[in-house]
Amino acid sequence: MFELNINGQIVHSETDKALLSFLRDDLKITSAKDGCSEGACGTCTVLVDGKAVKACVQKVSKFEGKRILTVEGLSGREREVYEYCFAEAGAVQCGFCIPGMVLCAKALLDVNDTPSVSEVKKAIRGNICRCTGYKKIEEAILMAGRFFRENLEIPKAQEELHMNERFHRPDVAKKVNGTGKYVDDLEFPDMLYAKAVRSKYPRARVDKIDISKALAHPDCVRILLQPDVPDNVIGHMKKDWDVMIPEGGITRYVGDCLALVAVSRKESLEEVVSLVEVDYTELTPVTTPQDALRGDAPLIHEDGNIMSKSTLVNGDVKAALASAKYVVTKKYKTPHQEHAFMEPECAIAVPDGEDGLVMYTGSQSVYDEQREIAMMLKIPKEKVHSHSMLVGGGFGGKEDMSVQHHAALMA
Ligand code: FES
Ligand code: FES
Known part of the structure; x- marks a missing residue:
């Protein structure tokens, strides 16, 4: 048992867990945010005896006898x-x-x-x-x-x-x-916690997914696989994104989902996920658009490696070049740009009636989310209600589905 002084109140923690987890999960002090869980971002900052400290990395035992302050204090x-x-x-x-x-x-x-x-x-x-x-x-x-x-x-x-x-x-x-309130600040009675088992390799054949050990864990509530998805393909601009990759299927990137695991206790989620065993045959990935266009490139999708073609025509380029005093020919490249929003992606789905859902998400486009979830579950759009909570940054990076459809499927 650990005794702490938080915002002038004496409170106790049964276990020696990270201070941030104690604040958020046990005391429901949600002003301290979990942006990274690894001491890199500062969203979990609290004051300890007047000094700024990151609450995600240190355990409560470190803070006995000290005064902890959050903005609530x-x-x-x-x-x-x-x-x-x-x-x-x-x-x-x-x-x-x-x-x-x-x-x-x-x-x-x-x-x-x-x-x-x-x-x-x-x-x-x-x-x-x-x-x-x-x-x-x-x-x-x-x-x-x-x-x-x-x-x-x-x-x-x-x-x-x-x-x-x-x-x-x-x-x-x-x-x-x-x-x-951001999504992760919400809590519902009997809430389950779910996580995707994601592909280890960008391109690999999934030979076998063995969930028997994970299912045997006392906190495991349910594991879903591709055959559990009513319509397995979603997509914002084009329906080309598998909700889950089945046994025998080929992954397209390291984020592809192979199984969805739900547990009753947040603390055991990582452990149960690690019990899912996957056998792969690793294949050579296609990592650049140039490689994808080569005649011998493996097909990422059955209908080819080109998603769409656009031609932009503005004026008479040939004539302009022929009459220009100077012509500069150069190749320009831009790097991949990660959006790097501070709030990790998160969604909560609550069953509503017999076959409806209420979604709470940090999505940038709740209407696309409603449409795609309804399509995936093969239910009318009206059965899916999507609520956008505060969005902790997105910059375009929270337009696509990341976890929303998985939460919906599990609910
Ligand atoms: S530094 Fe603690 S959540 Fe990022
Ligand atoms: S991360 Fe600072 S306001 Fe969004």
Whole structure:
């Protein structure tokens, strides 16, 4: 048993788990976010005796006898100042990083209320924001310093909004004070936890999927395989994406799903997933568009390796080149760009009536999600209700289905 002081309350943890898991899962303090679980992003930041600490990597035993603070423990005045300054500076976009940033700001301003820009930068150096570019967060922290230092009153919010005037985004307060709900902050009675077993290889034949050991685990509730999917192919622009790859099928990328595992206790999910045994025959992958176009390239899809052809015609290019004073011929390449949003993808599906579903997701396009889930389950669209919770960044990367259809299938 471990005793901790969190936001001035004495609480106990039965097990020596990560502090973040204790805060979120046991105490339901969800302002501390889980962006990476490995000490890289800072969304889980809490203050420990006034210092910013990442709660995801260290166990509760480390924090006995220390004072832990989350944004829920800020004073009313502090909350008001941070809400106002972050709104006024335009420092809040998706908001997923913001409670962590606010705590870094407090750690700094409590000991130095006239910081320089470089001191502000240093205070938030362990925290990543993918939306704002940091400048506005720095401005918000400098502004908060001035409000505390000069004991300034918080200006009243405008009552009427007019075109061509600045105003605060309406969701800023809940993103600053941690009451805004992202999907992973929700909990439902008797909720199960599910995870996909994904292909180890970009291109391989799946020879055998053995789920017997995983099924024997006492916490395993259900394992689904491709034959359990009513319509196995989904896709936003083209229906070309297998929900699951069956035995005998060939994978197309390392993320392909081979099995879906649901358990009753979150803590045992990884263990049960690791008990699913897959035999593969590894095949040479196709890794570039150029390779995919070669005559002897293996077919990624039965209808070929070209998804669509587009021709862009604008003016008379030949004549323009022939009459140009200079002609520069060069090849330009751009790298693969990961969206790197801060909130990991997450979805909850709740059975609704006999054959309907209510989805809670961080998706960027709930209508596509509704359509594709209905198609996959072969149920009318009206039976699928998709609710978008706060979206912790996306930048286009949360348009496709990633986990939503899997949650729906399991529910
Ligand atoms: S640093 Fe803890 S969740 Fe990312
Ligand atoms: S506002 Fe910082 S990650 Fe989105």
